[in-house]
Amino acid sequence: MGRQKRSVWVADFEATTRADDCRVWGWGLVNLEHAESAWDVEMGTTLPEFLERIAEMPAIMYFHNLRFDGMFIFDYLLRNGFVWTDGNPRNGTFTSLISNMGAFYTITVQWMNGNRTEFRDSAKLFPNMSVSAVAKTFGLPEQKGEIDYHSPRPVGHELTQEERGYIANDVLIVAKALKLQFAEGLTKLTVGANALHEFKSITGKKLFERHFPVLPETMDQEIRAAYRGGFTYADERFRGKITGPGITYDVNSLYPSVMYHKLLPYGEPVFHHSLPKATKLHPLFIVSITFTAKIKPGHIPCIQVKGSSRFTETEYQTEITEPVTLTCTSVDLALWQSHYDLDVYSYNGGWSFQGMTGVFKEYIDKWMKIKMVSTGGLRLLSKIMLNSLYGKFASNPDVTGKYPVLDPKTNAVKLTSGKPEVMDPIYTAMGVFITAYARDITIRAAQQNYDVFAYADTDSLHLLLTDDPDTLDVDPHKLGAWKKEYAFESALFVRAKTYTERLYSPLKSARNAAGHSAAECRNANHVSCEPGDHSAEDCVNWNHAACFHVTHIAGLPVKIGDQLTFDDFTGGRRFAGKLVPTRVPGGVVLQDVGFTMPNLM
Secondary structure, eight states: OOOOOOEEEEEEEEEOOOGGGOOEEEEEEEEGGGOSSGGGOEEESOHHHHHHHHTTSOEEEEETTHHHHHHHHHHHHHHTTOEEOSSSOOTTEEEEEEBTTOOEEEEEEEOTTSOEEEEEEGGGTSTTOOHHHHHHHTTOSOOOOOOOTTSOOOTTOOOOHHHHHHHHHHHHHHHHHHHHHHHTTOOSSSHHHHHHHHHHHHHOHHHHHHHSOOOOHHHHHHHHTTOOOOOEEEOTTTBTSEEOOEEEEEETTHHHHHHHHSOEEEEEEEEESSOOOOOSSOOEEEEEEEEEEEEOTTOOOOOOOOSOTTSOTTSOOSEEEEEEEEEEEHHHHHHHHHHEEEEEEEEEEEEEEEEESOTTHHHHHHHHHHHHHOOHHHHHHHHHHHHHHHHHHTOOSBOOBEEEEEETTTTEEEEEEOSOOBOOOOOHHHHHHHHHHHHHHHHHHHHHTGGGEEEEETTEEEESOSSOOTTSOBOSSSTTOEEEEEEEEEEEEEETTEEEEEESSOGGGSOOOTTOOHHHHHHSSSSOOOTTSSOHHHHHHTTOOOOEEEEEETTOOHHHHTTOOGGGOSTTOEESOOEEEEEETTEEEEEEOOEEOOOOO
8 A cells, every 4th residue: 555645735833932931822834735825824823733733644844944843843742752763753753854063854753643744844945035035035925924922922822813914924925935846846855956856857867877976985085175165255455444435246146157167077086196187088186285375466365274273264374384285176276376376395196087068058058048037936946946056066975963852951852963874975076166166266356356356255246446347247147247236335344254335225125216306215215315425316326225234244133234334343232133042841932142243353
């Protein structure tokens, strides 16, 4: 007898905010096949009631942020006789897929009646997007509402009309977004899994395995040593100073453009005891080198040294006086040689690769076409698919996870590490070279604009100028070209991931003022221009809705950052509004721990 077909649902919990009374006071539930209006949403007020309802049928159940809602489910199961298992669940048991970093992917429960519910996280399909952002991006009639989260809701509280509308919108927003994604055949657990699955279907299983063989663990570790993230740097010439006007540029689909145009590795690599030689057959390589370095005059530093007490990991070094050993790609090495005087003590061996272009062409062409002709949700899905494939190639094979237990000290659920577990790597070298090319593009573009370069973050440049430079290919649509994102009136760049820019306009954060008079522009919006910010003529010509600051500080919530100005960049200032989840008996409460401005200057 085959397993019964599972229906697909979206659910959401609303919970109290008090640590001494942590419980679910409201829940919503909707079947994807019938998610049209609030009339389709089932609701209730207790967690046992919710679990009793979903145990009636085999189901896949999505929560947007399973890490929060899942803790309430864990707490209930562990207190009511259910046992966690690392195998296939049987009646009265459950299993989970939680990463070593605490990312929730699934919780699978087999109820006593034999039905099975698999809880999934829809946030893994819409990365870094709140329910509110999903609603706006998809252009849904339902929008994220507001309620008083701290209002007293004692046991037995009945849902008000306002609360019912709030809960209904939350589940309908996610359900309608998921329906659009599933209609495109994107049904895997994560966006990366969706992207890889589709690429494999385009390539074909045999060709994929021939191009990207599974490499031994030790070889993969040596290749992985060259894997680095994006280039993020505040130029020391302008750090801590309020600058004049400038323009921020972003690359149109940086990583997909690299995948489309650049020479990329494939096949079985060949080992070399010293520096590999780039040849027609093996034009790419990864090598371990021991060296010292000194930045050339007028050049941007681009070497980071991690894992050494002598260096700050996040800083790019201008001088390395004692020998260090790093692993890098041939792309990185050429860039370092351009920016530094290198004194190489030894080449400690490396791997050379065959190279090809065009392997991702069909995949990228498909999603670029969808992106160009679509709006709203489908456009978002295309951007997600374009940017999610490269990282999947470099997935960490160490998949040791965590599982829930009741902590006898706190009487709350805690996550503890499971037994070590590894999977086969996919093809790490692909991710290594794609990110290396991406850094190369950003850093070389910054270097070409050295005199006006103030800041970079992965695919963006912040330049102190008022017109497009001749050194950049500026085009709002062309793959790999630079797009003008916004102009700023002044800025303060402090360090990587820490800056604020005073804009002429709030851009996407407020409605456009096109067609408004200067007076309306200054007075009719949530944020208004101050006298002397710019002329009334500029205000109208640039379609400025208001003066506005874009602020980025690591760990700072966006809603706090949007309120900050230059004067707020002072150590010790404290702002309310930073919520941190805290596990307590019953589940999780969000506590406002505030944000204290560090000493940035």
